[in-house]
Amino acid sequence: MNAPQDDHVAPKGRAPVDLYAGLSPATVRLKSQLVAMRPELAAGGFPRDDGTVQFYTRVNALLSIDMTLLDYGAGRGRQFDMPDAGYREAIQKFQGKVAKVIGVDVYDGIYHHPFLDERHVIDPGDALPFSPGTIDIVVADWVFEHLENPDQFAGEMERIVRPGGWVCARTVNRWGYIGIGARIIPNSVHAWAVRKLIPIARSEDVFPVRYRANSLRDIRRCFIRQNWEDFSYLVNTTPRYFANSRALFRAMELYQKFAPYRLGVDLFVFLRRR
Numbered sequence: 001m002n003a004p005q006d007d008h009v010a011p012k013g014r015a016p017v018d019l020y021a022g023l024s025p026a027t028v029r030l031k032s033q034l035v036a037m038r039p040e041l042a043a044g045g046f047p048r049d050d051g052t053v054q055f056y057t058r059v060n061a062l063l064s065i066d067m068t069l070l071d072y073g074a075g076r077g078r079q080f081d082m083p084d085a086g087y088r089e090a091i092q093k094f095q096g097k098v099a100k101v102i103g104v105d106v107y108d109g110i111y112h113h114p115f116l117d118e119r120h121v122i123d124p125g126d127a128l129p130f131s132p133g134t135i136d137i138v139v140a141d142w143v144f145e146h147l148e149n150p151d152q153f154a155g156e157m158e159r160i161v162r163p164g165g166w167v168c169a170r171t172v173n174r175w176g177y178i179g180i181g182a183r184i185i186p187n188s189v190h191a192w193a194v195r196k197l198i199p200i201a202r203s204e205d206v207f208p209v210r211y212r213a214n215s216l217r218d219i220r221r222c223f224i225r226q227n228w229e230d231f232s233y234l235v236n237t238t239p240r241y242f243a244n245s246r247a248l249f250r251a252m253e254l255y256q257k258f259a260p261y262r263l264g265v266d267l268f269v270f271l272r273r274r
Contacts, residue, residue: 051237073143074103144171150213234264
């Protein structure tokens with residue numbers, strides 16, 4: 001399949017930016033639709049409302065070289081699969097920015113994650129294998145929607161995160177259209193639905209959802225004020241479940257423009273341990 005052509009002209013003496021190099025046909029189709037609606041992708045490889053860039057930019061601003069970072073729900077490192085990730089990949093890599101990067105997950109695919117210093121497979125609900133106050137910052141990307149027992153998770157964060165340390169999480173707002181749709185659709189068909197809406201998605205990366213820690217109110221309930229300062233907020237990011245349809249993308253974009261703040265699509269959680 002030939003990649004769509006762009007009219008972006010590179011400076012004299014330099015090759016034009018190739019947004020499609022090394023991509024599969026399905027990824028080319030997806031990216032060509034995004035380029036049509038977000039032409040600024042040619043300037044750095046990400047759209048103006050990219051949720052990954054927004055979330056990880058704030059996480060990176062909290063890092064220092066002496067920190068121990070826990071990647072909770074690190075998985076197999078699927079974010080590093082894309083050959084064109086560029087800047088987005090760079091801000092999701094923590095090695096070299098902190099003293100140690102530890103990953104934990106319930107899924108043994110974590111052993112294939114390429115950018116961890118230490119790995120642990122854990123059982124849901126069990127205590128984490130860390131001493132009290134030994135973690136400086138926790139990053140949980142697309143994890144909160146899967147938590148079976150968020151109160152137990154919050155208790156573990158309270159135990160292992162040092163005073164002044166951070167819990168940073170990106171998840172779906174339960175009151176946004178994605179959160180409502182995901183709660184209506186049975187878990188048994190989630191993998192099928194995700195593949196239809198995001199054709200490049202892989203079934204192994206789809207897990208059952210619970211939505212028990214997915215609103216600002218849920219966060220305040222689980223992470224009590226006596227122990228945590230809460231700087232969480234809702235955000236609308238680039239529409240992602242649009243099945244390669246420009247019409248559906250534009251409809252989602254219009255919804256996000258006029259929907260009340262409480263119905264924002266994603267929830268960015270930033271909590272500082274007192």
